[in-house]
Amino acid sequence: MKRIVVIGGGSAGTGAATIAVQRDRSLDVTLITEFEDIAYSPCGIPYVFGREIEKFDGLFLQPLEFYAEMGINLRTETVVDRVDIGRRVVHSTVGEEFPFDELIFCTGWEYEVPDLPNVGLDGIVYIKNIRRAMELDPKLDDVKRAVVWQAKPLGVELIEALPRRGIETHLVDSGGWLLSEFADADMMEPLQQHLVDELGVKLHFGTHLTGFDGRDGRLTTVRTSGGDIEADMAFLVAPTLPATGLAKSIGVETGSTGAIVVDNQMRTSVDGVFAAGACVETMHGLLNIPIHLIPGTYAYTQGRLAGANAAGASETYPPVYVPWGLGAAVQVGGALVSETLAQATGMKYVVGKATGITAARYHPAHEQMHVKLLADPDTRRVIGGQFTGGDGVKERADFLAFAIRKGTTLEELATMENVYSPPIGALGEPIAAAAKDALSRLVG
Amino acid sequence: MPITTTSPARPSLVQRFRSLTEAYLLYVAQKEMVRRYPGAGTPPAPKRGYGLLAVFFLPGFKLTPWAIKKRLLSALFRRPAQHWPDKPWENR
Numbered sequence: 001m002k003r004i005v006v007i008g009g010g011s012a013g014t015g016a017a018t019i020a021v022q023r024d025r026s027l028d029v030t031l032i033t034e035f036e037d038i039a040y041s042p043c044g045i046p047y048v049f050g051r052e053i054e055k056f057d058g059l060f061l062q063p064l065e066f067y068a069e070m071g072i073n074l075r076t077e078t079v080v081d082r083v084d085i086g087r088r089v090v091h092s093t094v095g096e097e098f099p100f101d102e103l104i105f106c107t108g109w110e111y112e113v114p115d116l117p118n119v120g121l122d123g124i125v126y127i128k129n130i131r132r133a134m135e136l137d138p139k140l141d142d143v144k145r146a147v148v149w150q151a152k153p154l155g156v157e158l159i160e161a162l163p164r165r166g167i168e169t170h171l172v173d174s175g176g177w178l179l180s181e182f183a184d185a186d187m188m189e190p191l192q193q194h195l196v197d198e199l200g201v202k203l204h205f206g207t208h209l210t211g212f213d214g215r216d217g218r219l220t221t222v223r224t225s226g227g228d229i230e231a232d233m234a235f236l237v238a239p240t241l242p243a244t245g246l247a248k249s250i251g252v253e254t255g256s257t258g259a260i261v262v263d264n265q266m267r268t269s270v271d272g273v274f275a276a277g278a279c280v281e282t283m284h285g286l287l288n289i290p291i292h293l294i295p296g297t298y299a300y301t302q303g304r305l306a307g308a309n310a311a312g313a314s315e316t317y318p319p320v321y322v323p324w325g326l327g328a329a330v331q332v333g334g335a336l337v338s339e340t341l342a343q344a345t346g347m348k349y350v351v352g353k354a355t356g357i358t359a360a361r362y363h364p365a366h367e368q369m370h371v372k373l374l375a376d377p378d379t380r381r382v383i384g385g386q387f388t389g390g391d392g393v394k395e396r397a398d399f400l401a402f403a404i405r406k407g408t409t410l411e412e413l414a415t416m417e418n419v420y421s422p423p424i425g426a427l428g429e430p431i432a433a434a435a436k437d438a439l440s441r442l443v444g
Numbered sequence: 445m446p447i448t449t450t451s452p453a454r455p456s457l458v459q460r461f462r463s464l465t466e467a468y469l470l471y472v473a474q475k476e477m478v479r480r481y482p483g484a485g486t487p488p489a490p491k492r493g494y495g496l497l498a499v500f501f502l503p504g505f506k507l508t509p510w511a512i513k514k515r516l517l518s519a520l521f522r523r524p525a526q527h528w529p530d531k532p533w534e535n536r
Contacts, residue, residue: 110447110448110449111447111448111449112448112449112452113448113449113450115450126447126448128447129447132447174488174489174491175470175474175488176474176475176477176478176485176486176487176488177484177485177486180470180474180485180488181470184477184481185474185477185478185481185484185485186477186481186484188484188485189483189484205485205486205488206486206487206488206489207489208489208491225489238448241449241452241453244453245453248453253523253525254456255521255523255526256456256458256459256462256520256521257459257462258453258455258456258459261523261525261526262525262526263525263526263528264528264529267525269525281526283522283526283528285530287514287517288514288517288518288522289517289518289521289522290521290522290523290526316528316529317528318528318529318530318531319528319530339477340470340473340474340477341470341473343473343476343477344466344469344470344472344473345469345510345513346505346506346508346510346513347510347514348510405530
């Protein structure tokens with residue numbers, strides 16, 4: 001009987017274990033996690049804080065029994081101490097041994113705690129584990145003012161959620177605008193305006209976090225390069241690091257992002273050892289360099305692929321084109337290269353912009369949709385884009401990522417077809433209009 | 445795996461180079477974007493080491509054509525195992 005051991009119970013680990021047993025019921029599949037739970041969506045935590053989602057229960061994909069009934073040997077609250085690659089045995093801290101024929105690392109990522117004064121004070125929190133989030137949730141009722149550090153996706157979700165609990169919310173980031181690592185200032189402006197005007201969020205951009213002060217071990221003040229902010233709680237959306245210590249200890253190669261190097265079948269440099277999810281490097285479809293991604297969509301699909309291949313399949317994973325999106329009242333999204341990133345790399349580009357509507361002008365459902373496209377001026381192939389507005393951002397971001405993957409040109413987008421139905425689609429599609437705008441700039 | 449770490453794995457030289465230069469190039473680009481779209485963003489705050497990069501890294505980076513830069517990035521950061529085909533299903 002072939003034995004597969006999966007280390008890590010997030011999206012990747014759960015995906016790997018379930019697909020392996022589904023593929024071959026004769027397999028002995030063990031999934032080990034140091035936490036109490038597996039298979040939940042940490043991305044949903046801010047939405048429970050903000051009461052858009054009623055309870056944390058809704059974030060669990062399935063109860064633990066579901067996986068046991070599938071035939072997975074599930075070992076929660078089990079910490080892996082070391083892996084003996086020679087004897088092919090995983091050892092836990094309490095002396096248990098898990099022999100394997102194939103091993104899959106799905107160890108995910110961890111926050112790098114910033115080296116700042118008093119960073120260990122009570123009231124300074126990191127959002128990832130659902131049990132800790134459950135403990136934190138009732139405490140939010142007593143929080144009057146909170147600081148969120150860094151305007152990454154989780155940070156944006158938090159600054160949308162916390163004001164709904166009556167918390168005066170401050171965002172501190174050394175960058176220039178929301179999501180500045182992959183979005184443009186002009187496209188984030190409507191969302192920023194909404195956060196300030198409708199939710200009263202205080203935005204402190206171009207500002208470094210410099211430390212914390214407290215009293216009786218509890219946070220009272222967040223220190224920044226722009227001044228002190230009195231606060232009861234600080235959410236640190238700290239830099240994320242791939243959790244690769246265990247893999248590296250058995251000689252698994254890591255790359256320029258610090259994550260594990262895998263081929264397109266999720267095989268590592270060690271024979272019979274796979275890795276998937278936020279602990280691996282994934283290939284960027286346009287730039288042809290490895291990148292480190294943490295969203296659950298990649299973790300889940302890679303995990304399933306690793307599990308299938310550990311079970312004997314020969315599935316492959318293509319390079320990625322990274323559609324992204326978030327927001328509620330104002331949605332933002334995009335795919336691949338922003339104007340900022342294009343500027344940073346020095347790649348040539350042409351920009352096309354347009355503002356359209358998401359439904360027929362005479363229908364009450366219509367909202368604005370701002371579109372910005374980037375294309376290579378020589379080949380006219382689209383290389384990136386962003387969307388800001390009402391419903392339909394996610395679908396457009398997915399569409400654009402796929403269009404870029406297929407090498408779609410501005411001409412093809414300018415002549416694209418679109419659905420016209422009063423509640424869900426206007427006569428003209430703003431993506432086409434933005435493509436025409438880009439083409440006009442090339443001709444002009 | 446814990447959710448936080450105060451002792452991350454020691455980064456390699458390539459890792460440190462990539463991390464620092466990526467952050468710096470984004471910082472420079474963000475400043476340009478703020479200039480290009482007034483009112484839409486705030487000038488980013490510089491970090492330690494940016495002064496040296498401005499003198500010893502940025503000029504050479506800007507002078508290098510994109511086609512060469514792309515090849516250099518690939519040579520520097522991509523391992524042999526990471527030559528992932530665009531359409532792997534076509535080889536089945």
